[in-house]
Amino acid sequence: MIIYQSTAKAFIEDTINEVLVDNLYKAYQEKIGRTTKNEIRSWENSLAKMSNVLYDPDIPGDVSVAIEFNIPNTSKRVDFIVAGNDGHNDNVMIVELKQWEFATKVDGKEAIVETALGGGIRETVHPSYQAYTYAALIKDFNENVRENQINLIPCAYLHNYFVQEDDPLTDDTYSFYIEKAPVFRKGEISKLREFMKKYIKQKDKIEAIVQIDQGKIKPSKSLQDALKNMIQGNEEFYMIDEQKVFFEEALSLFRQSMKDQKKRTMIVEGGPGTGKSVLAINLLVEIINQDRLAMYITKNSAPREVYAAKLQGTMKKTHINNLFKGSGSFTKAEENEFDVLIVDEAHRLNRKSGMFQNMGENQTKEIINGSLLSIFFIDENQKVTFSDAGSIEGIEEYANILGSEVIKRELVSQFRCDGSDGYIAWLDDVLDIRETANKNFIGLDYDFKIVDNPHDLLKLIKGKNKLANKSRIMAGYCWEWPKNERRNVAYHDITIGDFGMSWNLNATWAIDNASVEEAGCIHTAQGLEFDYIGVIIGDDMRYENNQIVTDYSKRAKTDQSLKGIKKLAQDNPEEANSIADKIIKNTYRTLMTRGQKGCYVYCKDKQLAEYFKIRIAYVEKEQQYLQMIAENPAGYTFK
Structure with a gap:
């Protein structure tokens, strides 16, 4: 434009x-x-x-x-x-x-x-x-x-x-x-x-x-598709403006820590699509190419599984596993055992590790302790489970305890959602996550639609997926995931009237060709990106009394995101409702910002769908008004 x-x-x-x-x-x-x-x-x-x-x-x-x-x-x-x-x-x-x-x-x-x-x-x-x-x-x-x-x-x-x-x-x-x-x-x-x-x-x-x-725009590169070339040292993404500044600063901190053996901790805050994961992978590649011991860490297994699948055949499986680690891998790490640990999605870090969260002391502390240089990429508005404990305050606290110098930076440039900061701000305002000035998104080229039934949603996404196998359906975790049906493509976990879909059948759902017929959830989508996404908003979010209301009781029992919330509700129902409200809204915000080119939404609650349509209609009215101004500028006064 x-x-x-x-x-x-x-x-x-x-x-x-x-x-x-x-x-x-x-x-x-x-x-x-x-x-x-x-x-x-x-x-x-x-x-x-x-x-x-x-x-x-x-x-x-x-x-x-x-x-x-x-x-x-x-x-x-x-x-x-x-x-x-x-x-x-x-x-x-x-x-x-x-x-x-x-x-x-x-x-x-x-x-x-x-x-x-x-x-x-x-x-x-x-x-x-x-x-x-x-x-x-x-x-x-x-x-x-x-x-x-x-x-x-x-x-x-x-x-x-x-x-x-x-x-x-x-x-x-x-x-x-x-x-x-x-x-x-x-x-x-x-x-x-x-x-x-x-x-x-x-x-x-x-x-x-x-x-x-007016030129035809080539689809954006996704990190998962570019990963192989990046690991081999080829430039896949141009780092611009503050991305380049922070990349060079992180490398400078790395060189300083290798030279003086002093601990340092860098915190990089940034919203969806600001290039956090691209920076993290670029830093990993640059540091391992200097024969230093570095690892990329993320709690969410979905990106690690996808990255491993993309790198298959280029290096040994043990090497891949040593590059990409889960956040609970450092409970026994010795002080400064690693040169650099790079943590993506740091907001997803848990307090303790293990299946029952009974191992270690604190994941943030263990990562800082185990490395000379620790780099945390974080967006606190993407906490999506009750156990997510990563925070800027917590990183700073443990860094100070362990004598690690803290450097804080913030990424603001947008590289997803068609590069629109306005869409992210508009979505935050619509979902009542934070009040912004973006009541509309005039001039936004981002393809955002509310559809009236899930059949239309799937049809739209299947059509887009034919272009590059980069479009997927995602849903709020409001439908059960029976253990004995998890490999059965014919079994429909998600049912809405005569519409049915299975939850994703495997961890590489994001790149498997047949997966467009399956629905992903927050656990298989976070940390990955697509060209177009279709989001099914379930019964855990609705619109009533002129506001968005969330209801954690509508979440599936097989979802572990809110495990522990009922126990908290017995002692402090107000705090439990507040935490659950943020998690549910953050979940849909995260899903609705996975698409680089567009997002299509189906809401089970018809009033919620109407609310979205009203917010879009407001945009359309504003555009009509501005068109009238453009056609007859003398007849209007700008204020």
């Missing part, structure tokens, strides 16, 4: 006539619905500088420009695009704009610099690295770019940045990325113009910006 598109001539005129901010604001309201004029004014200066760049007789006025292009499958946007032709090929220049005044070199961290951000001096990616990876992501995802042989030319323009002697911004450390994406500073407008004029000599032939904006 592009916020603003025009010719270079019209863009310059909008800037000179001081109407660019108003035009951008209207475009934002129509397409996104979440901005203020003050936010747009914050980059008005940068856009005025780009107007000066384009104000050159050798840059044709009919070449295309665009502002704020959303990179497919991410929440990131390209600042400025110029499209034209060099006499032979259509080219699209991707310009990353920065208002920085200075930068400091950061030693030992690839493509990282320090500058003033957010009211302080912070580490961030080098602008050339940012422009380069943005261009690489567009090329990777957009099939039109490849099919039409559109050249992407990235660069960065730091128009407020004063050139220094021995400038750290252009230090040899960053030469690889500067060669890929040149950086231009204050006073170098003529250099930027000359660079641009090599590629933009005339109007492009195929409307390249339109081709990019």
